[in-house]
Amino acid sequence: MSRPPAMFIGDALGLDFLNSIATPVDTPVDWIDDGEGLLNWLDQARLVPPEALDSIRRHALPGELDRTADQARRLREWFRGFVREHKGRPLAVGDLAQLEPLNRLLEGDETFSRIVPAPAGEDMPLQLEAARKWRTPQALLLPVGEALAQLVCTEEFLHVKACEGPTCTLLFADHTRGHRRRWCSMALCGNRAKQAAHRHRIKAHQD
Numbered sequence: 001m002s003r004p005p006a007m008f009i010g011d012a013l014g015l016d017f018l019n020s021i022a023t024p025v026d027t028p029v030d031w032i033d034d035g036e037g038l039l040n041w042l043d044q045a046r047l048v049p050p051e052a053l054d055s056i057r058r059h060a061l062p063g064e065l066d067r068t069a070d071q072a073r074r075l076r077e078w079f080r081g082f083v084r085e086h087k088g089r090p091l092a093v094g095d096l097a098q099l100e101p102l103n104r105l106l107e108g109d110e111t112f113s114r115i116v117p118a119p120a121g122e123d124m125p126l127q128l129e130a131a132r133k134w135r136t137p138q139a140l141l142l143p144v145g146e147a148l149a150q151l152v153c154t155e156e157f158l159h160v161k162a163c164e165g166p167t168c169t170l171l172f173a174d175h176t177r178g179h180r181r182r183w184c185s186m187a188l189c190g191n192r193a194k195q196a197a198h199r200h201r202i203k204a205h206q207d
């Protein structure tokens with residue numbers, strides 16, 4: 001199945017994960033509705049190195065990647081419930097209990113550090129790099145879980161918003177000065193709203 005490029009308008013990867021199902025034009029698109037879609041989205045999001053994606057694709061058992069995509073969608077919709085409930089006000093310590101499933105997921109992480117050559121121009125010739133063991137397709141959920149955890153720990157939920165487009169489902173973190181962002185993008189919902197307001201003004205003028 002061919003999909004348009006995924007949407008990265010959330011200004012936070014955890015929100016972009018929630019935006020991996022959306023209606024960019026008229027037809028809803030779920031970028032992670034099967035295993036191949038999940039690999040593709042993770043690649044576009046740069047959450048998993050291409051070599052790891054290749055290796056997981058080669059070694060997965062039949063149906064295994066699709067099942068991982070099922071889990072990813074369940075994770076996405078569970079987390080969407082949390083964000084929808086809490087956006088628009090600051091998170092509190094008391095909200096942690098609700099995030100327990102996310103901590104369960106993160107417990108399974110297999111990250112480690114390794115020494116690698118530093119890029120040219122750095123002061124030191126070697127540097128420490130974070131890496132992850134990619135033993136099973138399930139490991140694909142770990143960087144996603146980390147992005148969701150980063151969102152709740154570093155993003156000001158007061159400024160997490162849903163696009164005001166009447167049928168739009170996209171979420172974003174409003175990092176603008178003054179926090180006046182209203183739309184997923186001007187090209188999508190912003191212009192539609194401007195045109196609708198314009199038609200409304202013309203009509204009001206004629207009445």
Ligand SMILES: [Zn+2]
Binds near residue numbers: 165168169183185189
């Ligand atoms: Zn929108």
